[in-house]
Structure formats: C-alpha cells, structure tokens
Amino acid sequence: MPTMEVDGQMVSWEGKKTILQACNDANVPIPHYCYHAGLSIVASCRICLVEMESPDPKDPAKMVKLPKLTPSCQTPAVDRMKVTSKSPKAVANQKAVMEFLLINHPLDCPVCDQAGECYLQDYSFNYGRAESRFEEDKIKNPKKDIGLHVLLYSDRCILCTRCVRFTREISGSGELAVFGRGAREEIDVFPGKTVDNPLSANVIDICPVGALLDKDFLFSQRVWFLKSAASISPISSGGENIFIHHNHGRIYRIKPRFNADVNKWWISDEARYTWQFVHENRLHACHRMQYGSFVETSWERAYAQTTEDLQKAVRDNGPGSTAAVLSPFASTEEMFLHAKFARSIDPQAWLAVTPPRIDGQDQVFKNPATGAVTFTIRAEKAPNRRGAEKITAHFGGNACALEELAEKIKNKKVMAVLASADPLPGMDKPVLAAIGAAPTLIALTSRHTGLYEKAGLSMPTCTWAEKAGVYENCDGRIQAFQQAIDPLENCRSDGRIFWDLLAHEGTHSAAAVRHEMAAAGLADYANVAIPQVEKPLEVMEFSAL
Amino acid sequence: MAFPGPILLKRIPAEPGGRHLHRYDDYVATGGYESLKKALAMPPADIVKLVVDSGLRGRGGAGFPCGSKWTFLPKDIxxxxxxxxxxxxxxxxxxDRYLIDYDPHxxxxGIAIAAYANSITTSxxxxxxxxxxxAQILEEALAEAYSHGIFGQKHAGTEFTHNCYVHRGAGAYICGEETGLLESLEGKRGWxxxxxxxxxxxxxxxxxxxxNNVETLACVVPIVEHGAAWFKAMGTPSSSGPKLFGISGHVNAPGVYEEELGIKMSTLIEKYGxxxxxKFKAxxxxxISMGILATNQYDAELDFDIGKKYGVLGLGTAGVIVMNDQTSLPRILRNIVRFFSHESCGQCTPCREGTxxxxxILNRIVAxxxxxHDLDMLLELSQTMGAxxxxxxxGLADGANWAVxxxxxxxxxxxxxVVKSPLVAGVSVPMAVTVSGAAAAPAGV
Incomplete structure (x- = not known):
C-alpha cells in the first residue's frame, strides 16, 4: 500500500487519490473549503495548499521539493511523498486566505444559523489571525430568497462554488451560477428561476459557511444544543441514511449521513422535511370504545383486552379467524414480535402487509456531463416492505394480501384484526377501507387517524424517531437506526407492546429481539452493524496554531 | 545581423491611414501564401523542427518556446x-490589432502552416x-481565404484540409489566459x-x-520563407527574431514599430517613438502586468531576459508605456490595480479578495x-498571492503584484x-517605516 508522510504522520491509501483525499480518509486534518468528496475538484479556495517533496521519477532515491505551494486537493498522492501543511509558508498562506475570506464577511455570528458548525469559525480558530487588518469599507451583498427551502445570504458567501457544482453535477438542474466578477462576484439563480429541484436542500449542507440557510430550521435552535442520532429515513424504500438532530425530546432537523452504497452525501428534500408528523396530532393514551364513545384506558387494561378479544374470536369462530396487519413503517423486529404474538394466540392467524404507497416512478438524477447516476428517489414510499415480506415468509402459514383480507372480513371469515398503522398522514385510507369493517379491530397507531376512529381499542405508539430497529431497503440492505428522542408521553413502541403482550422477560430492546430472531433462524439479523453518531468537531491542538 | 527592416509589418506603410487593408489579391501580389505552398511541400515534422530551430518564443507575454509547445501534442489523439x-x-x-487591421492574411x-505542421483540422x-x-476584417479575410481554397478544402497534392472560425469574446481580460480562453471558447464562464x-x-x-498568439503565428510565415538560421540571426541568443513593439504614453510618436529583440528601450523610444x-521617469x-522600469533603467534591453536583469516580471507583450516626470506614480499604480481588481475572475480567494x-488601499492613499503602514500592507499582500x-x-494576480x-x-x-501620518491631519510627514525589500531592488545597469 502506498504511504506518504503528512506533517510527521504516516498516511496510507489505496487506488488513485489526491493528497487531501488520502488525508481526509486517514483523519489527518488539512483545511479545505471548495473541495467536497462528492463534487468535482476546482482548487479555487486555496487554503489547502501544502509544501511537498516527492521522489524524482528519474532517480527514485532523490527527493524533489517543489519551490511553490501546491493545492493538496488537486495533486495526486505519490508513494514516499513528504507533505507539510505546517511549514511557515503553508501556515502563512492559511492565515492569508482566512484573512481574505473574512475581509468582506459580516461579523454576524451571533445571529447566524451556521455558527457552531461553520468552517470559517473553526478555521479562524485553527488557522486564522486574531484581529482584522482591513480598514476599508466592506462589500455588502444582499440576502435573497432563492428557493422553496433555501435562503441565500450572499454577504456571508465565500464563493467556494460547492452549491453551483452540486446543481450542475448531482441534481443536474443547474439553477445556481456565479454572477459578476472579482470581489463583486455573487452566487445567484438565473432570472425567473428558483432552486426547487427535489434535492435542493443539499446545497445547505455542503455550504461550508452560513450563506445557504434552511428556511425550515432558520433561527430555531443553536446548533451546539442539538444532539445527533444516526437513523434511516422512513420516507421511502431507498433507506437514505440520516442524522436526526434533536434537543429536549424535539426534532429540529434532519441531515444526510454518508453512506457510499446508498445515498452518498445526499438526501432528498422529502426525506429531510417529512418529520413534522412526529410532533403533530399524536395520541397519548389508550382508548377503547364503550357504549359508542371513546374512553381512556390504562395500558394494563388495553393489554388484557387485546389478548381477550383475540382469544374470544378464536374461541367463537375457530382458528384462522384473526388477522395481523403489518405496517411497512414498522421495524423488522416489531413485525417479528407482531406476527409471533398473533400466531401465539391463533396458530392459523392471517398475516397481511399494508401495501406501500407508490408515487409514480423512481426519480433518477444524472450528471449531465458524464451520464452517471448520482441519486435515486424511490417511488415506493415506505421504508420496510421487504422486511415485512421476509417476516411473513418466515412465519409461513396463512398469509394474504390486504384485498384478500378485506374479502375475508366481508365474508365473516376473519372476525378480529390487530393492525399496526402507518404513521404518515393520509396513508391509512387503503387499510381503513380494507379492515375498517372488522367486528373486532385493535389498532396500534401514533396519530389520530381513520383507523383510530374505527378501532374498538387503540394504543398510542411511537414514530421511528422514538425507537431503534432495522429497516430493509429496496435493495435488500438491512440498516439499523438509533433511537433519537424518548417516546412521547405515554407512548410505547410496537415492539415494546408485543414484548409485553408476549410476556417476554427482561427489558425490551431491538437488539434483544434481533437476538431472538437470529435464534429463530433469521440469520441476517445476528450481526447488524449499529451506526455511530457524528464525531464531535475536532479541535486542533493549540501547538498547531 | 542588423535588423533588415520590417518583416511582419512589411506590407504596412509607415503612415498607413485607413486605406491600406491588404485583401487577398494584394497579399498574394506581395508574395503572400508562398510560405504555405512551400510548407505543404514539406513533411509536417520538418516544419515543427524548423520552428524549434528558429528559437521562436511566444509573443503573447510568457515567451514560451513555440516549437516545443507544438511537440507536446500527443501523437495519436x-x-x-x-x-x-x-x-x-x-x-x-x-x-495584434495593428497587424490584423492592415494585414489579416x-x-x-500562419494558421494554415501551423495546422498543417500539427495535423490540426480545426482552428x-x-x-x-x-x-x-x-472581427469583421478577419471574417472578410476568412471568406476570401475560403473562396481561394486556403481553408475548407483539400490542398492540391495533399490530404490537408482545414477549417477556421472567428470566435468573439465578451470582453474579459481573463479570457486571454490560455485556459480561460478555452473555457470561454467552449461557452463557459472564463475561469x-x-x-x-x-x-x-x-x-x-x-x-x-x-x-498561440497572433504575432507568434505570423512569425511562422517568414520562418518558413527564409529558414530558421535567418530568423535566429536577429535578436539575442535567447530571444530571436523580430518583435512588434507598441509604444504609448509620454512619447512624441506613439504607435506599433517592428524591431529585433534585444533593442535598447532608449533606442526604441528615440528612433521610433x-x-x-x-523628462523620462519610468x-x-x-x-501593465510586468512591473515598472526605474529612471536609471532607461537603457534596458527589451528581450525575454529583461525580467532577471532589471527586476521586472518579463517582457510581456512589449507594449511599452513611457512616463515622464510629471506623472504621479501612486495614481498610475491605483489605476493598474483597479484594472486587475476589476478583471479578476473571482475564482481563487487570494486574487479575488487581495486585488x-x-x-x-490605493484609493485611500490617492485620496x-x-x-x-499601508505601504507595508500593500507589499505584504503583493507577496501572498499569485501563481x-x-x-x-x-497569473493574473502576479500581474497586480509585480506592479505593486x-x-x-x-x-x-x-x-x-503621499502617505500622511494619520496623527497629523493634512500635513505630509515622511514615512517612518521602511519599505522592506527596497534595498534589494536592482539599481539598474
């Protein structure tokens, strides 16, 4: 494996890499603004310049030192190279670039959303100088509303052009461009256009400073208060990897989490902004129908009634008269317990899966220059259909589609249904139409939905943010997600409910269920990698200043 | 060998006026397109070798050897x-404007010869x-060349065919930088x-x-006609051939004049300008990107070695701007830096912000x-940016830097x-701080 020395540390890499790429992979810090691993290299911010010595191609024993600074983002790493980003020349350049970037930058960190996760702040601290020597008038560029989700504060912009390259190379829509020239230059949209592609908000993430801001998150929280949980987007079957940023039991935003095989550095706007349902219209108590109206009831009574109602249906109508409706929004562990519980009461219980909503066709994004596929938004709008199918297949026996189940309910073959509801608003209409007429309907639902209205008994459950588990995406990739916030008041996850109903010992946890699944023959779940939370920002040692 | 008289400008009279545009017939009547005929009878590699041997260096500013530039082309692409x-x-x-104004052919x-020598079909x-x-003159000349079979069709006895197009820029200095030019040519922003x-x-x-620069390609024509040795006999060993000098500023006869490289600036100004x-000052x-020659450097030899000898960036385009002792250099410098600041493409941070x-700063000084300490700041800035x-x-920032x-x-x-002490308003006080590096400036020859 080729190896080079960077600031006294040995860095190894495989394949063709530039110096900066090899250093990034090895966690050796070299400052950079315009470089982004997912975008083309422009080498224009000039803060990543290093001094380097490399072996002479004619006489490999001899080292040749380049007389001038070299952009590390652009220069290929070569075996036995010696790179320094801490030589007086390199440090002088870092200080100079920081000073240049800040001369027209407003000093509005106290009211800037980016503060706390801003490269200008971090690099000012690590590489900059303490005071400004700029005595002239600053150039004051305007603030602009440039899209559905995106605000542009062009006075804060450092013109790294990451956003421009994103719209050209990833979303392929090319709405953004650099206008003007020299110090008067600005990022802007073309006249009459807005940044409204389905991946638009990614430009906010890749902006290293506070120039592109999220309207949804604007002024809502200082980022240093936010906690991060590694999760999987529940919005589509792509299984986009995300971070949920939350504080005090409330979600504030969703950010993409890098996964080279799934979503790379990006997520769709849909995955980013569909989380309000976690905090809206939630149920906080078990309800049962009594003399035509809903009354609140305790978890103990709800559990008892669930078992009693199902047992009664089996007693009265024989085996095969109950059904379990699995939601493709539940984690695979929850579905396993759900099916297990249904079969423990009625060995011939029917298993059905709510079909996910299909939204047109998959949206495929390509780089217009190369034709390479850069991102796909899946048309199937549920995270875990494949998991549900796997569980249904695992248990075997009576299984049917939701329409068939509706038929059976109509013909009085199935008398009691235990259904887990989809959490997204407006998604429960087909389920409701199919099973709403069941004489005994027990619903596990997080929201005031149609299913809740029809159910004789309903229990308040958790959304994906309040629990851990695994989803299986459309490509059969099993991905675990962490719990971000505590279950809202009095809510319990489907998994916890079935754990209790099955009278399992110990405390419920997704890992324990996976262990049980593996023991039951679902070998895929024996060792699921648990994602880690974001690394905290690295603070360089003081000696490096 | 003494300079034999105008070579590139041989068809242009000393006082051309507006009526001496050389059309195709005039050009051919005065020996035009003979070099192309001669070149087409030679193997392409021999022409490249001829240009290498002539020592022709790029006339666009950097002075890169034209022949070796041609040999860099990969063989099979x-x-x-x-x-x-x-x-x-x-x-x-x-x-270049002067040359094309009167003698576009x-x-x-030169284009046709260079294209033939390098197997290029489009220029x-x-x-x-x-x-x-x-642009209009070139379009007309091009139409004439097409109609006479210089472009667009196979030349008799060869497989060589070539198409040439005029592409107009949109008025940006940076598009003269060769890769900025290519970006602009492709229809992109000239970065x-x-x-x-x-x-x-x-x-x-x-x-x-x-x-290649216009003048460089024009030089190829006499090189093919007279040979490499003839070309090399003019100028100095490292800077061969004739050169177009543009003289402007405080001279009595500004204009474009042709002389061999290595001519003393004083001779050029006095003989032609x-x-x-x-009184000469600078x-x-x-x-303007090359820096300035001091009062005692009046006799500087204008060739590609001028940079090392006289503490400037180089010969550049040989557009000599003469200033007399009534000139305010801070104002000149402000104007130069204003130009670079305005023309900076804005891609690299140091140039965009630094210029x-x-x-x-210079605006303030002039006001x-x-x-x-502004002067120290200027010197520091001029040393932190550039290629x-x-x-x-x-190299745009280098231009600004060398001037400063x-x-x-x-x-x-x-x-x-002109730098006043901020403590004593309105009174000019000599600067206390030293301008670092001032002593290192060459004292002239």
Missing part, C-alpha cells in the same frame, strides 16, 4: 485544435469582444483551469490543443488618507510623499 489568442486585453498592448497563412481565432472592427492536464493534452473540448515628451516594459483590497508563490491558479512590488521598491519616495 485526434481531433486536435488550434486556438489563436487574439484576446489582446493587456493595457498598453495593441500590436499573414495570420491566416479558432478567439478575438476580444471589443475588437468588433477586427482558468487547474493544470494538469495541460491544454496540449486536454484543451478545447477535452482534446489536445495548441494556443520620437523621443520622450518631457516605463512599463510590456503591458480588491489593494485597490481600496490623501493614506497611512504609513508564482502558488496561491492562485493563473516594483512601483514600491523602485519609487519608494513617490509613495512616502
């Missing part, structure tokens, strides 16, 4: 392109947007490219491309609000005189 750099935007430079012949003449008259790959490997439309109006050797910062220290992609650096080093007193 086609198509290849020739981009002719006619984006003559450097203030003080107007030699010399360029077209583009990138002309600056403001040169609308020259210089990062290298490698160099244009010879992946230039216009990602294909091997040669970029009609002498200095008033001169810019070749376009604008220097401009603002009488300068402070002694030479490696902090920018292209050489003005401050060679004429420190002019600047100290």
């Amino acid at each position: 086609h198509p290849r392109y020739l981009a002719v750099n006619f984006d003559e935007s450097e203030p003080g430079t107007f030699k 010399i360029l077209l012949e 583009y003449i990138y002309i600056r947007g403001e040169y609308h008259r020259e 210089p490219r990062i290298k490698p790959p160099f244009p010879a490997i992946a230039g216009a439309f990602a294909k091997p491309t040669i970029i 009609g002498g200095v109006k008033g 001169a810019i050797p070749g376009g 604008s910062w220097m401009h603002k 009488g609000r300068g402070k002694p 030479m220290p490696g902090t920018t992609i292209c 650096k050489t003005f401050l080093q060679k004429f420190p007193d002019d600047f100290k005189a």
Whole structure:
C-alpha cells in the first residue's frame, strides 16, 4: 500500500487519490473549503495548499521539493511523498486566505444559523489571525430568497462554488451560477428561476459557511444544543441514511449521513422535511370504545383486552379467524414480535402487509456531463416492505394480501384484526377501507387517524424517531437506526407492546429481539452493524496554531 | 545581423491611414501564401523542427518556446485544435490589432502552416469582444481565404484540409489566459483551469490543443520563407527574431514599430517613438502586468531576459508605456490595480479578495488618507498571492503584484510623499517605516 508522510504522520491509501483525499480518509486534518468528496475538484479556495517533496521519477532515491505551494486537493498522492501543511509558508498562506475570506464577511455570528458548525469559525480558530487588518469599507451583498427551502445570504458567501457544482453535477438542474466578477462576484439563480429541484436542500449542507440557510430550521435552535442520532429515513424504500438532530425530546432537523452504497452525501428534500408528523396530532393514551364513545384506558387494561378479544374470536369462530396487519413503517423486529404474538394466540392467524404507497416512478438524477447516476428517489414510499415480506415468509402459514383480507372480513371469515398503522398522514385510507369493517379491530397507531376512529381499542405508539430497529431497503440492505428522542408521553413502541403482550422477560430492546430472531433462524439479523453518531468537531491542538 | 527592416509589418506603410487593408489579391501580389505552398511541400515534422530551430518564443507575454509547445501534442489523439489568442486585453498592448487591421492574411497563412505542421483540422481565432472592427476584417479575410481554397478544402497534392472560425469574446481580460480562453471558447464562464492536464493534452473540448498568439503565428510565415538560421540571426541568443513593439504614453510618436529583440528601450523610444515628451521617469516594459522600469533603467534591453536583469516580471507583450516626470506614480499604480481588481475572475480567494483590497488601499492613499503602514500592507499582500508563490491558479494576480512590488521598491519616495501620518491631519510627514525589500531592488545597469 502506498504511504506518504503528512506533517510527521504516516498516511496510507489505496487506488488513485489526491493528497487531501488520502488525508481526509486517514483523519489527518488539512483545511479545505471548495473541495467536497462528492463534487468535482476546482482548487479555487486555496487554503489547502501544502509544501511537498516527492521522489524524482528519474532517480527514485532523490527527493524533489517543489519551490511553490501546491493545492493538496488537486495533486495526486505519490508513494514516499513528504507533505507539510505546517511549514511557515503553508501556515502563512492559511492565515492569508482566512484573512481574505473574512475581509468582506459580516461579523454576524451571533445571529447566524451556521455558527457552531461553520468552517470559517473553526478555521479562524485553527488557522486564522486574531484581529482584522482591513480598514476599508466592506462589500455588502444582499440576502435573497432563492428557493422553496433555501435562503441565500450572499454577504456571508465565500464563493467556494460547492452549491453551483452540486446543481450542475448531482441534481443536474443547474439553477445556481456565479454572477459578476472579482470581489463583486455573487452566487445567484438565473432570472425567473428558483432552486426547487427535489434535492435542493443539499446545497445547505455542503455550504461550508452560513450563506445557504434552511428556511425550515432558520433561527430555531443553536446548533451546539442539538444532539445527533444516526437513523434511516422512513420516507421511502431507498433507506437514505440520516442524522436526526434533536434537543429536549424535539426534532429540529434532519441531515444526510454518508453512506457510499446508498445515498452518498445526499438526501432528498422529502426525506429531510417529512418529520413534522412526529410532533403533530399524536395520541397519548389508550382508548377503547364503550357504549359508542371513546374512553381512556390504562395500558394494563388495553393489554388484557387485546389478548381477550383475540382469544374470544378464536374461541367463537375457530382458528384462522384473526388477522395481523403489518405496517411497512414498522421495524423488522416489531413485525417479528407482531406476527409471533398473533400466531401465539391463533396458530392459523392471517398475516397481511399494508401495501406501500407508490408515487409514480423512481426519480433518477444524472450528471449531465458524464451520464452517471448520482441519486435515486424511490417511488415506493415506505421504508420496510421487504422486511415485512421476509417476516411473513418466515412465519409461513396463512398469509394474504390486504384485498384478500378485506374479502375475508366481508365474508365473516376473519372476525378480529390487530393492525399496526402507518404513521404518515393520509396513508391509512387503503387499510381503513380494507379492515375498517372488522367486528373486532385493535389498532396500534401514533396519530389520530381513520383507523383510530374505527378501532374498538387503540394504543398510542411511537414514530421511528422514538425507537431503534432495522429497516430493509429496496435493495435488500438491512440498516439499523438509533433511537433519537424518548417516546412521547405515554407512548410505547410496537415492539415494546408485543414484548409485553408476549410476556417476554427482561427489558425490551431491538437488539434483544434481533437476538431472538437470529435464534429463530433469521440469520441476517445476528450481526447488524449499529451506526455511530457524528464525531464531535475536532479541535486542533493549540501547538498547531 | 542588423535588423533588415520590417518583416511582419512589411506590407504596412509607415503612415498607413485607413486605406491600406491588404485583401487577398494584394497579399498574394506581395508574395503572400508562398510560405504555405512551400510548407505543404514539406513533411509536417520538418516544419515543427524548423520552428524549434528558429528559437521562436511566444509573443503573447510568457515567451514560451513555440516549437516545443507544438511537440507536446500527443501523437495519436485526434481531433486536435488550434486556438489563436487574439484576446489582446493587456493595457498598453495593441500590436495584434495593428497587424490584423492592415494585414489579416499573414495570420491566416500562419494558421494554415501551423495546422498543417500539427495535423490540426480545426482552428479558432478567439478575438476580444471589443475588437468588433477586427472581427469583421478577419471574417472578410476568412471568406476570401475560403473562396481561394486556403481553408475548407483539400490542398492540391495533399490530404490537408482545414477549417477556421472567428470566435468573439465578451470582453474579459481573463479570457486571454490560455485556459480561460478555452473555457470561454467552449461557452463557459472564463475561469482558468487547474493544470494538469495541460491544454496540449486536454484543451478545447477535452482534446489536445495548441494556443498561440497572433504575432507568434505570423512569425511562422517568414520562418518558413527564409529558414530558421535567418530568423535566429536577429535578436539575442535567447530571444530571436523580430518583435512588434507598441509604444504609448509620454512619447512624441506613439504607435506599433517592428524591431529585433534585444533593442535598447532608449533606442526604441528615440528612433521610433520620437523621443520622450518631457523628462523620462519610468516605463512599463510590456503591458501593465510586468512591473515598472526605474529612471536609471532607461537603457534596458527589451528581450525575454529583461525580467532577471532589471527586476521586472518579463517582457510581456512589449507594449511599452513611457512616463515622464510629471506623472504621479501612486495614481498610475491605483489605476493598474483597479484594472486587475476589476478583471479578476473571482475564482481563487487570494486574487479575488487581495486585488480588491489593494485597490481600496490605493484609493485611500490617492485620496490623501493614506497611512504609513499601508505601504507595508500593500507589499505584504503583493507577496501572498499569485501563481508564482502558488496561491492562485493563473497569473493574473502576479500581474497586480509585480506592479505593486516594483512601483514600491523602485519609487519608494513617490509613495512616502503621499502617505500622511494619520496623527497629523493634512500635513505630509515622511514615512517612518521602511519599505522592506527596497534595498534589494536592482539599481539598474
């Protein structure tokens, strides 16, 4: 494996890499603004310049030192190279670039959303100088509303052009461009256009400073208060990897989490902004129908009634008269317990899966220059259909589609249904139409939905943010997600409910269920990698200043 | 060998007026397109060797050997392109315009020879947007050349066919930088490219491309006609051949004159420029990006070695701007830096912000609000940016830097005189701080 020395540390890499790429992979810090691993290299911010010595191609024993600074983002790493980003020349350049970037930058960190996760702040601290020597008038560029989700504060912009390259190379829509020239230059949209592609908000993430801001998150929280949980987007079957940023039991935003095989550095706007349902219209108590109206009831009574109602249906109508409706929004562990519980009461219980909503066709994004596929938004709008199918297949026996189940309910073959509801608003209409007429309907639902209205008994459950588990995406990739916030008041996850109903010992946890699944023959779940939370920002040692 | 008289300008009378545009017939009648005929009878490799042997160096500013540029083309990648750099935007430079105004066919012949020598089937003449008259002249000359079979069809006895197009820029200095030119040619924003790959490997439309200046290609014509030895006999060992010099500023007869390289600036000014109006104070050797020659460097030899000998960046485009002793150098410098600040493409941070910062400081100095430490700040800024220290992609910032650096080093007193102490408002106090590096400036020869 080729190896080079960077600031006294040995860095190894495989394949063709530039110096900066090899250093990034090895966690050796070299400052950079315009470089982004997912975008083309422009080498224009000039803060990543290093001094380097490399072996002479004619006489490999001899080292040749380049007389001038070299952009590390652009220069290929070569075996036995010696790179320094801490030589007086390199440090002088870092200080100079920081000073240049800040001369027209407003000093509005106290009211800037980016503060706390801003490269200008971090690099000012690590590489900059303490005071400004700029005595002239600053150039004051305007603030602009440039899209559905995106605000542009062009006075804060450092013109790294990451956003421009994103719209050209990833979303392929090319709405953004650099206008003007020299110090008067600005990022802007073309006249009459807005940044409204389905991946638009990614430009906010890749902006290293506070120039592109999220309207949804604007002024809502200082980022240093936010906690991060590694999760999987529940919005589509792509299984986009995300971070949920939350504080005090409330979600504030969703950010993409890098996964080279799934979503790379990006997520769709849909995955980013569909989380309000976690905090809206939630149920906080078990309800049962009594003399035509809903009354609140305790978890103990709800559990008892669930078992009693199902047992009664089996007693009265024989085996095969109950059904379990699995939601493709539940984690695979929850579905396993759900099916297990249904079969423990009625060995011939029917298993059905709510079909996910299909939204047109998959949206495929390509780089217009190369034709390479850069991102796909899946048309199937549920995270875990494949998991549900796997569980249904695992248990075997009576299984049917939701329409068939509706038929059976109509013909009085199935008398009691235990259904887990989809959490997204407006998604429960087909389920409701199919099973709403069941004489005994027990619903596990997080929201005031149609299913809740029809159910004789309903229990308040958790959304994906309040629990851990695994989803299986459309490509059969099993991905675990962490719990971000505590279950809202009095809510319990489907998994916890079935754990209790099955009278399992110990405390419920997704890992324990996976262990049980593996023991039951679902070998895929024996060792699921648990994602880690974001690394905290690295603070360089003081000696490096 | 003494300079035999005009070579590139041989068809243009000393006082051309407006009526001496050489059309195809005039050009052919005075021996035009003979070099092309001669070249087409030679193997292409021999022409490249001839140009290498002639020692012809690029006339666009950097002075890169033209022949070796041609040999960089990879052997087996086609198509290849020739981009002719006619984006003559450097203030003080107007030699190419003069040549094309009166004798456009010399360029077209040079293009045809270069294309034949390098197996190029398509060439583009990138002309600056403001040169609308020259664009029209070139279009007309091109139409004539097409109708006489110079372009567009196979030449008798060869497989060589070539197409040539005029591409007008939109008025940006940076599009004269060779990779900025290519970007603009491709219809993109004129931002210089990062290298490698160099244009010879992946230039216009990602294909091997040669970029030559108008005058360089015009020089190819007499080289083919008279041979390499004849060309090399003119000028100095490292700077051979004739050169178009544009003289402007405080001289009695500004204009474009042809002389051999290595001529003393004093000779050029006195023999051709009609002498200095008033007393000589300073001169810019070749376009404002090259820095300034001091009063005692009046006799500087104008060749490609001028940079090392006289503490300037280089010969540049040989557009000499002469200044007499009534000139305010801080104002000149402010104007120069204003130009670079305005023309900075804005890609690299140091140039985008640094040139604008220097401009603002100089504005303040010229307005009488300068402070002694401003000069140190200017010197520091001029040393932190540019392609030479490696902090920018292209050399635009170097142009601004060398102007600032050489003005401050060679004429420190002019600047100290206008920088007032901020503590004593309205009173001019000599600067207390030293301008670092001032002592290192060459004292002249």
